[in-house]
Amino acid sequence: MVDVSQHDLVPEHTVVSESEIDDVLAEYDIDRTDLPKIKRTDAALPDDAEVGDVVEVVRDSRTTDRAVVYRLVIE
Amino acid sequence: MSQGQAPKRIGSLSFGLMDPEEYREMSATKVITADTYDDDGFPIDMGLMDPRLGVIDPGLECKTCGKHSGSCNGHFGHIELAAPVIHVGFAKLIRRLLRGTCRECSRLCLTEDERAEFRDRLDTTRSLGEDLGDVTKAAIRKARKASQCPYCGEKQYDIQHEKPTTYYEVQEVLAAEYSETIAAAMEGRPVEGEDEDVEREPMAPTDLAEETGIDLSRINEILSGEFRPTKSDRQALEAALDVDLTEEDMNKLMPSDIRDWFEDIPDEDIEVLGVDSQKSRPEWIILTVLPVPPVTARPSITLDNGQRSEDDLTHKLVDIIRINQRFMENREAGAPQLIIEDLWELLQYHVTTFMDNEISGTPPARHRSGRPLKTLSQRLKGKEGRFRGSLSGKRVNFSARTVISPDPTLSLNEVGVPNRVASEMTQTMNVNERNLDDARRYVANGPEHHPGANYVRRPDGRRLKVTEKNCEELAEKVDPGWEVSRHLIDGDVVIFNRQPSLHRMSIMAHEVVVMPYKTFRLNTVVCPPYNADFDGDEMNMHALQNEEARAEARVLMRVQEQILSPRFGENIIGAIQDHISGMYLLTHENPRFNETQALDLLRATSIDELPPADGEVSETPQADGEAVDGEEDGTKYWTGRTVFSELLPDDLDLEFEGTVGEPVVIEDGQLVEGTIAEDEVGEFGGEIVDTITKVYGNTRSREFINEVATLAMRSIMHFGFSVGIDDESVDDAAEVQIQEAIDSAYERVQKLIKTYETGELESLPGRTVDETLEMKIMQTLGRARDSAGDIADDNLTEDNPAVVMARSGARGSMLNLTQMSACVGQQAVRGERINRGYEDRTLSHYKKDDLSADAHGFVESSYRQGLDPQEFFFHAMGGREGLVDTAVRTSKSGYLQRRLINALSELETQYDGTVRDTSDTIVQFEFGEDGTSTTQVAHDAESPMDVEEIADRVIDAEFADEAERESFLRGETGETNLSEHGDTWRSPGSAPEVESDD
Ligand SMILES: [Mg+2]
Numbered sequence A: 001m002v003d004v005s006q007h008d009l010v011p012e013h014t015v016v017s018e019s020e021i022d023d024v025l026a027e028y029d030i031d032r033t034d035l036p037k038i039k040r041t042d043a044a045l046p047d048d049a050e051v052g053d054v055v056e057v058v059r060d061s062r063t064t065d066r067a068v069v070y071r072l073v074i075e
Numbered sequence B: 001m002s003q004g005q006a007p008k009r010i011g012s013l014s015f016g017l018m019d020p021e022e023y024r025e026m027s028a029t030k031v032i033t034a035d036t037y038d039d040d041g042f043p044i045d046m047g048l049m050d051p052r053l054g055v056i057d058p059g060l061e062c063k064t065c066g067k068h069s070g071s072c073n074g075h076f077g078h079i080e081l082a083a084p085v086i087h088v089g090f091a092k093l094i095r096r097l098l099r100g101t102c103r104e105c106s107r108l109c110l111t112e113d114e115r116a117e118f119r120d121r122l123d124t125t126r127s128l129g130e131d132l133g134d135v136t137k138a139a140i141r142k143a144r145k146a147s148q149c150p151y152c153g154e155k156q157y158d159i160q161h162e163k164p165t166t167y168y169e170v171q172e173v174l175a176a177e178y179s180e181t182i183a184a185a186m187e188g189r190p191v192e193g194e195d196e197d198v199e200r201e202p203m204a205p206t207d208l209a210e211e212t213g214i215d216l217s218r219i220n221e222i223l224s225g226e227f228r229p230t231k232s233d234r235q236a237l238e239a240a241l242d243v244d245l246t247e248e249d250m251n252k253l254m255p256s257d258i259r260d261w262f263e264d265i266p267d268e269d270i271e272v273l274g275v276d277s278q279k280s281r282p283e284w285i286i287l288t289v290l291p292v293p294p295v296t297a298r299p300s301i302t303l304d305n306g307q308r309s310e311d312d313l314t315h316k317l318v319d320i321i322r323i324n325q326r327f328m329e330n331r332e333a334g335a336p337q338l339i340i341e342d343l344w345e346l347l348q349y350h351v352t353t354f355m356d357n358e359i360s361g362t363p364p365a366r367h368r369s370g371r372p373l374k375t376l377s378q379r380l381k382g383k384e385g386r387f388r389g390s391l392s393g394k395r396v397n398f399s400a401r402t403v404i405s406p407d408p409t410l411s412l413n414e415v416g417v418p419n420r421v422a423s424e425m426t427q428t429m430n431v432n433e434r435n436l437d438d439a440r441r442y443v444a445n446g447p448e449h450h451p452g453a454n455y456v457r458r459p460d461g462r463r464l465k466v467t468e469k470n471c472e473e474l475a476e477k478v479d480p481g482w483e484v485s486r487h488l489i490d491g492d493v494v495i496f497n498r499q500p501s502l503h504r505m506s507i508m509a510h511e512v513v514v515m516p517y518k519t520f521r522l523n524t525v526v527c528p529p530y531n532a533d534f535d536g537d538e539m540n541m542h543a544l545q546n547e548e549a550r551a552e553a554r555v556l557m558r559v560q561e562q563i564l565s566p567r568f569g570e571n572i573i574g575a576i577q578d579h580i581s582g583m584y585l586l587t588h589e590n591p592r593f594n595e596t597q598a599l600d601l602l603r604a605t606s607i608d609e610l611p612p613a614d615g616e617v618s619e620t621p622q623a624d625g626e627a628v629d630g631e632e633d634g635t636k637y638w639t640g641r642t643v644f645s646e647l648l649p650d651d652l653d654l655e656f657e658g659t660v661g662e663p664v665v666i667e668d669g670q671l672v673e674g675t676i677a678e679d680e681v682g683e684f685g686g687e688i689v690d691t692i693t694k695v696y697g698n699t700r701s702r703e704f705i706n707e708v709a710t711l712a713m714r715s716i717m718h719f720g721f722s723v724g725i726d727d728e729s730v731d732d733a734a735e736v737q738i739q740e741a742i743d744s745a746y747e748r749v750q751k752l753i754k755t756y757e758t759g760e761l762e763s764l765p766g767r768t769v770d771e772t773l774e775m776k777i778m779q780t781l782g783r784a785r786d787s788a789g790d791i792a793d794d795n796l797t798e799d800n801p802a803v804v805m806a807r808s809g810a811r812g813s814m815l816n817l818t819q820m821s822a823c824v825g826q827q828a829v830r831g832e833r834i835n836r837g838y839e840d841r842t843l844s845h846y847k848k849d850d851l852s853a854d855a856h857g858f859v860e861s862s863y864r865q866g867l868d869p870q871e872f873f874f875h876a877m878g879g880r881e882g883l884v885d886t887a888v889r890t891s892k893s894g895y896l897q898r899r900l901i902n903a904l905s906e907l908e909t910q911y912d913g914t915v916r917d918t919s920d921t922i923v924q925f926e927f928g929e930d931g932t933s934t935t936q937v938a939h940d941a942e943s944p945m946d947v948e949e950i951a952d953r954v955i956d957a958e959f960a961d962e963a964e965r966e967s968f969l970r971g972e973t974g975e976t977n978l979s980e981h982g983d984t985w986r987s988p989g990s991a992p993e994v995e996s997d998d
């Protein structure tokens, strides 16, 4: 099987620690459920991501070099 | 709008079912009679037009609230239904509840664990803001699987739903011929319905009695049909004899049964299904009381002949009341069950169609004329319904619509408004000392003379109409503090729009220029953003009615602010068509002009002085240009490029590959080299326009586009430009060559066909031989057309107007030219040669299975020569496909557009840079993930943004010297990618308190 998470076009997905999550939620003044979502079955997720975790996605951007977004893992 | 003016503020909305008691409480009267008015025309008490339900006739007083028509909103009444009736809108929910709950104890057929699971899932879905329907559906599916109630143990039957409002319980009952079946099985015969070869041991009655534990005498009674076996007896008999003694029976559930069933569902059980038991009880779905809408919601109209015509809803209510009464009478008279059931069904039908008259499987209730009635649901649904027709979109005042026509003398920011429109649309002037004279003059002009006024409002609030008679008199009374509704005058800002409004640039703000005649006039360079042409297109204009709107329109919506398209970040406004031909003629061969000619070219621009001349006419004509005709020696001349350069900003430097494939070089605002055409100044990403907009700003760009357009018009008029059919003819020699090219292609096609027929054609990889042949023929013919086109191309001179248009990108292409002068080429339907029509041939003119070029739609003629009948027919086939495609595409993309707009309309970019929906869910953390606007940033895949270069430029511009720069850069650096409010949110209380102004 091909591991798509290693593909060039798939951006880096990493699980965020609880304290970091709190920072992110505080920064945007939101609840965890207001984050964009990602399915647990998504092939881009690291294996240790569990439902309820928040992942950080770092994309390459032509304009900003790096674009960081967060997603809540759901079933 | 200030807050104080809102009559009422909506705190919250709650959706739920209504308690029948609530219907009764809010009802102004019970309605018992189907009649509306008595013989004298007065509404009948407790009828459908009871004055307590509100008033529509002016002068009458509402018996409930005492107000008059207009201020009384109307009041609901109610009808007590003779029997409960199902509400069609809830047909699916009823089915689900019936399937998921126990027929005996009405509890939801889920164990405690399962309930807890679904409750949890409901909570998570709710907090994720997703659709609860999926969870409740899953819960019902699970509950339905239970064959026995987990609480009372009752066996559950399947529920069948017959649309729209009939429900059956599929029960197993003792079959009618049970005794025969038992007898047959005891004798070892095959039972009815079974195969002949089923073998069964015969069984004596004594054995049977022993095995089943039933008395022998009872078995005999059962066999003789005197006694119906009980349920347990039946099961025992079935087991012993291996037979099925039951048959399916559809037991109809009457609405009253369903209501009783639902009444027993406990509150906590419906909570598991996502229903708020405080607001909605399932039994309320079954109507026992029907609310009667107020008269104001179904006003009757008095026709010319004095007859009253009632609203469709009233008609429907009349039906309901009539049947309701008949139902009650029949029941009291003790009518047979059959009749009662019929009436019940009829009542159900009328109540159903009262709510929705477009239910599949139910004939719609019709008017006497045969027109289907428009009932409640029809008032809401669809394009003309309450939501899309009356709430999302409304008709507005201060708007005008008329045909558009071009006016190259206008600026692209302007719109020509016919004076009749200008005198109808008004702007409110708040009169003060400074504009008093103007205001008086407008009023004095009256409503019919153009810069006039239609209304004035006195300081006491009274509005007076300005008439031809009172205008002089009124003008003298106007004083500071008055309001004058004056006509539109030159310079007012209006909004201009052309449907379909597919993008932002479909609605732009223009400045008014009042003009004679009846059309809106616009500069042709704004045609691309509106997608307008002048073949009868109409456009809408809206006059703005307050300062805020006018300011917003001027700053944000003016045409010049929309030169760059947010779709692709380049200019969407620029030179088009003749502008481009004109610029091409002016700059391509760099012709020379004498002083008069040069000044004439620039006369409509802001240039009023010529630059130094490019040279003087000398005896020997210079290599780079012809001498100006008939000029004497020593006369000064200016070249086309020099004239064009006058329009450019003085310090513009630019170098790129131009439209005609040669480099375009601009140094210090001088066009040194190159031809100005589409890619330079055109509508979609003309390099010079784009650069000027981005570097010098929208105003400079507007000036440039306006001046390019006028210069181009002057220059095309100087040279003269016209196209005719003869411009596309080629000489005889070329004609012969073209014919030869086509003939040789025909020969090659024939050769291909021959090799195919002898079976020698080798197929291409992945294709059949047939496909290969088709492909090769298409290729051969395509090449034939191209070479014919090349021959024609060589024969047409560079100054041929059609060639000029094609080369400059003004209009048309070399392919169009080929088709006009050489050969139209292969016609295609669905990307293939034409293969349809008759059996094994396209037209009856050809032999069957003829594979040749002309039998399958190759058009050898050119448009100039004209097509022969077969060619014409094939051409029409290909043309039809194109028309169908566009028709289908527009409708498909229109629907897609609607869906997209509805899905995205609530998204909003917040001040912290995030994009969120109305429930504050984040869609993007930074607008577009980079926080940049397409129109503010110029970059693409080939030339990525050079962030450092930009940063250096900004820093260089910012600081006077190195020391200042160093001290600033060494200072504190803030975090990046944080929201604007990041710091204040993190430490509540530290933010400076902002005074609220209310
Ligand atoms: Mg048109």
Ligand SMILES: [Zn+2]
Pocket: B053, B054, B055, B062, B063, B064, B065, B066, B067, B072, B073, B074, B075
């Ligand atoms: Zn009233």
Ligand SMILES: [Zn+2]
Pocket: B102, B103, B104, B105, B106, B107, B149, B150, B151, B152, B153, B154
């Ligand atoms: Zn039960």
